[in-house]
Structure formats: C-alpha cells, structure tokens
Amino acid sequence: MVGMARWEPNARERLVRAAVDLFAEQGYDATTVNEIAERAGGLTKTTFFRHFADKREVLFAGQELHSRVLAEAIAAAPESASPLEAVGAAVFALTDTFTEDRREMGRQLLVVIGKSAELQERAAYKRSVLADAMDGALRERGVAEPAASVAADLGVRAFGGAFARWTGSADGRALAEFAGEELARLRGAITELGWHRESAGALDGAGDAGTAD
Amino acid sequence: MVGMARWEPNARERLVRAAVDLFAEQGYDATTVNEIAERAGGLTKTTFFRHFADKREVLFAGQELHSRVLAEAIAAAPESASPLEAVGAAVFALTDTFTEDRREMGRQLLVVIGKSAELQERAAYKRSVLADAMDGALRERGVAEPAASVAADLGVRAFGGAFARWTGSADGRALAEFAGEELARLRGAITELGWHRESAGALDGAGDAGTAD
DNA sequence: CTGCGTGATGTGACTTGGTAACATCACCCT
DNA sequence: AGGGTGATGTTACCAAGTCACATCACGCAG
Numbered sequence: 001m002v003g004m005a006r007w008e009p010n011a012r013e014r015l016v017r018a019a020v021d022l023f024a025e026q027g028y029d030a031t032t033v034n035e036i037a038e039r040a041g042g043l044t045k046t047t048f049f050r051h052f053a054d055k056r057e058v059l060f061a062g063q064e065l066h067s068r069v070l071a072e073a074i075a076a077a078p079e080s081a082s083p084l085e086a087v088g089a090a091v092f093a094l095t096d097t098f099t100e101d102r103r104e105m106g107r108q109l110l111v112v113i114g115k116s117a118e119l120q121e122r123a124a125y126k127r128s129v130l131a132d133a134m135d136g137a138l139r140e141r142g143v144a145e146p147a148a149s150v151a152a153d154l155g156v157r158a159f160g161g162a163f164a165r166w167t168g169s170a171d172g173r174a175l176a177e178f179a180g181e182e183l184a185r186l187r188g189a190i191t192e193l194g195w196h197r198e199s200a201g202a203l204d205g206a207g208d209a210g211t212a213d
Numbered sequence: 214m215v216g217m218a219r220w221e222p223n224a225r226e227r228l229v230r231a232a233v234d235l236f237a238e239q240g241y242d243a244t245t246v247n248e249i250a251e252r253a254g255g256l257t258k259t260t261f262f263r264h265f266a267d268k269r270e271v272l273f274a275g276q277e278l279h280s281r282v283l284a285e286a287i288a289a290a291p292e293s294a295s296p297l298e299a300v301g302a303a304v305f306a307l308t309d310t311f312t313e314d315r316r317e318m319g320r321q322l323l324v325v326i327g328k329s330a331e332l333q334e335r336a337a338y339k340r341s342v343l344a345d346a347m348d349g350a351l352r353e354r355g356v357a358e359p360a361a362s363v364a365a366d367l368g369v370r371a372f373g374g375a376f377a378r379w380t381g382s383a384d385g386r387a388l389a390e391f392a393g394e395e396l397a398r399l400r401g402a403i404t405e406l407g408w409h410r411e412s413a414g415a416l417d418g419a420g421d422a423g424t425a426d
Numbered sequence: 427c428t429g430c431g432t433g434a435t436g437t438g439a440c441t442t443g444g445t446a447a448c449a450t451c452a453c454c455c456t
Numbered sequence: 457a458g459g460g461t462g463a464t465g466t467t468a469c470c471a472a473g474t475c476a477c478a479t480c481a482c483g484c485a486g
Contacts, residue, residue, distance in 0.1 A: 080409050083407075120338070150403065
C-alpha cells in the first residue's frame with residue numbers, strides 16, 4: 001500500500017468503462033456523472049469533466065481522431081481515384097483502426113445509444129461531422145459540390161452499416177469486410193434510384209453485396 | 214383593462230419569437246429560459262417548459278409535422294414513380310408549406326443555429342429524423358435498402374440546400390424553385406461519383422441545375 | 427348572482443449537468 | 457531536502473429541467 005500511487009493511472013479509460021457499464025445497467029438518463037466517477041475508482045464529478053466536455057462525450061471521444069483518419073485517407077488517395085474510390089479508401093482506413101477486441105464494446109455502445117434519444121442525437125451529429133470531414137477533403141482534391149457531400153454521406157452510411165453488422169455478428173470477420181460489402185451495396189443502390197417500378201430487376205449484378213441481410 | 218384576460222393568447226408563438234430574437238441578440242448559450250419567458254410577456258420558466266420539452270425545442274417544434282408531410286407525400290406518390298421521383302414529390306410537398314412570410318424567420322434561424330454547436334447537433338438530429346421518415350415511407354412502397362435510405366438522404370440534402378439558398382437570397386423566388394434546382398444538381402452529381410479524374414467532364418448536361426452557385 | 431370546474435399559469439423546492447477558484451497530494455528532478 | 461508539476465478534491469455557484477401545489481380567470485349550471 002505504501003508504494004501505491006494516490007490515483008491509479010488511466011483514469012480516462014476507467015471512466016469510459018464505468019460509464020458504459022452503468023449506462024448498460026441503468027440507462028443513460030438514470031446514470032449520474034457522480035456515479036460514473038465514483039465507480040471509476042472513487043473519482044469525482046470534477047475529474048470527469050476534466051476528461052470529457054460533457055456527459056455524452058464519454059461515449060464519443062474518438063470523433064476527432066476518426067475525422068482526421070477519414071480526411072487524411074482521402075487526401076492520400078491516388079490522384080486518379082474517383083470520389084467514390086477515395087471515400088472507400090477512407091472508410092477502410094477507419095475500419096482498420098477497429099480491432100477485434102473493440103467489437104464487444106461497440107456492441108454495448110450501440111445498445112446504449114439505441115435506448116437514449118439524447119445519445120441518438122449526439123450520434124447523428126457525429127455522423128454529420130465525419131461527413132463534413134470527408135466532404136472537405138474531397139473538395140480539396142477538386143471534387144465539386146454536391147458530389148463531394150453525397151459521396152461523403154455514402155461513406156458514412158457504409159461505415160455505419162458495416163459497424164452495425166460487425167457488432168451484431170458472432171463470426172470473426174473483420175469490420176473492413178463488412179465495409180466492403182456495404183460499399184458495394186451502396187454502389188448498386190445508386191443505380192436503382194432513378195428506376196421506375198416496372199423496370200426494377202431488369203439490370204442486376206453490378207457490384208453485388210454477397211451476404212446482404 | 215377590465216376585459217383583458219389574465220394571460221394573452223398565443224403564448225407559444227410569443228415564446229418562439231422571444232427566443233429567436235434573444236438568441237439572435239445574445240447568442241443561444243447566453244440566453245436563459247427565464248429571459249425568454251420574461252420577454253414573451255412576463256411568463257415564467259415553468260410555462261416555457263409546458264410548451265417545449267427543452268430549450269432547443271423552441272426552434273425545432275415543426276419537426277413532427279415535417280416528418281408527416283414528407284412521409285405522406287411519398288405514400289401518395291404514383292405507384293410508377295421511381296424512388297427519386299417520390300422523394301422529389303415529398304420535398305416539394307414540404308417546400309410548399311414554407312410561404313414567403315417565413316423566409317426572414319428562416320434566415321434568422323440559420324444564423325442562430327450556425328453559431329451554436331448545441332443547435333447544430335439538434336439540426337443534425339432533425340435531418341436524420343426527416344430522413345428516417347422518408348426512408349420508412351419508401352420501404353412501405355417496396356423500395357429496398359439501402360436504396361431507400363440513400364434516396365431519403367438525397368431528399369434531405371436537397372431540402373437543406375434549397376432552404377439555405379432561399380433564406381440567403383433576396384428575390385421573390387419560391388422555396389420550391391430552389392428545391393427543384395437542388396434535386397437536379399443532385400441527380401447530376403450522382404452520375405459523377407464513379408468518374409475518375411481523367412474522364413471528368415466527358416459527359417455532361419444530364420439534368421443541369423440552371424443557376425447553380 | 428353564486429358557486430363550481432377547468433385550463434393556463436405562477437411558486438417554491440429540488441436534482442443534475444456543467445463551470446470556476448482554490449486547496450491538496452504524490453511524484454520527479456535538482 | 458526543497459520546489460515545481462500534474463492530476464485530483466472541495467466548495468460554491470448557475471442554469472436546465474422536474475414536480476407538487478397554489479392561483480386566477482373564465483364559462484357554465486343552478
């Protein structure tokens with residue numbers, strides 16, 4: 001006990017774990033910041049807010065990093081890449097940062113968010129921030145609006161769909177695999193948008209999605 | 214004074230006006246709910262929260278109505294309409310509810326929202342709710358995912374872009390006109406998504422946007 | 427005219443998110 | 457041993473949001 005530090009290290013991580021656990025147990029609204037801090041090893045409200053700007057942020061801390069990853073991947077894409085190819089590269093760059101050990105946490109996260117309107121609001125904001133990051137990077141490389149925004153939206157949607165399927169599946173397939181399928185499905189869907197009822201199903205197979213759900 | 218009611222009618226509208234004015238004058242964060250209620254004719258915090266679930270809601274009260282308008286327009290679209298045509302009909306149904314006298318208010322709204330991260334978050338959520346409404350209506354008519362979601366996203370983007378240009382312009386053109394242009398631009402952009410750098414500009418004119426900015 | 431119900435409002439007390447100023451303690455380096 | 461430094465705790469405070477209860481004007485039945 002003598003050599004024990006006054007405060008355990010990794011307070012930030014402990015706060016995240018405590019928050020996710022408590023949110024899962026009691027729900028987001030019913031959980032108090034003081035509770036989180038307390039469970040994270042006898043900390044206090046003040047310490048929590050030194051690490052996170054507000055109560056929601058404990059679940060969305062990675063947002064800035066994710067934005068950077070997406071934007072940098074688009075900037076690094078080959079000059080000849082189409083907007084959709086650049087976005088695809090960005091999505092894969094992001095999926096590669098999610099290793100297998102983060103899958104369970106991701107699953108819990110989606111459940112918690114799904115039960116709280118406040119968190120869904122925050123999630124929608126995060127999606128728009130990620131889309132803006134890709135949009136900006138695309139315009140940097142000369143893609144005009146609104147193509148850049150639309151491509152960015154598709155990228156966000158691909159990642160979101162892949163993440164949901166990844167966390168919901170039990171097999172060991174990587175997040176990137178799901179992302180590839182989602183991107184292919186989206187490419188295919190785009191061609192359907194203008195189709196009328198009667199002609200649906202005429203064309204097909206332009207980038208199928210494999211194990212679509 | 215004798216015949217004067219204890220409380221003026223239309224408390225709700227007065228609260229909205231007071232809120233928009235105060236937000237424009239001092240910013241959203243610097244404005245207190247008590248201030249809003251006070252300026253709206255000597256009301257109190259309690260009354261404010263009887264009309265609006267929280268401080269943000271005073272600016273986003275129309276959300277449910279808008280969702281219904283969009284969903285019903287899609288449901289009412291002719292059987293033969295393509296997903297994009299159905300979405301277009303929905304966007305026009307919504308734009309038609311914005312008469313000229315609401316333009317100035319809309320302008321103020323965008324300025325206020327643009328200065329507050331909290332309100333931008335709420336705006337992102339509203340966009341996702343509107344998209345969900347259209348997505349659900351599209352699936353009702355047999356459109357598969359992810360085409361339905363993508364079409365819904367495009368509709369939201371068209372409306373948002375049109376609304377921004379409408380409030381930013383001085384001429385008397387209706388919101389629907391801008392929406393038509395935005396939809397056309399988006400249709401055109403979709404075809405560019407897969408183009409590579411070298412082939413860009415080869416095709417053109419498939420649904421141009423007229424006075425694109 | 428009296429009285430009663432109803433609806434919109436006000437009051438006061440409370441919880442919680444979030445901020446700020448100041449104090450404390452362990453560690454590390456000199 | 458002494459002096460920073462960084463992460464933390466304490467205390468006090470404000471504003472968002474909730475709740476139970478009181479109030480007042482109105483309309484309506486008698």
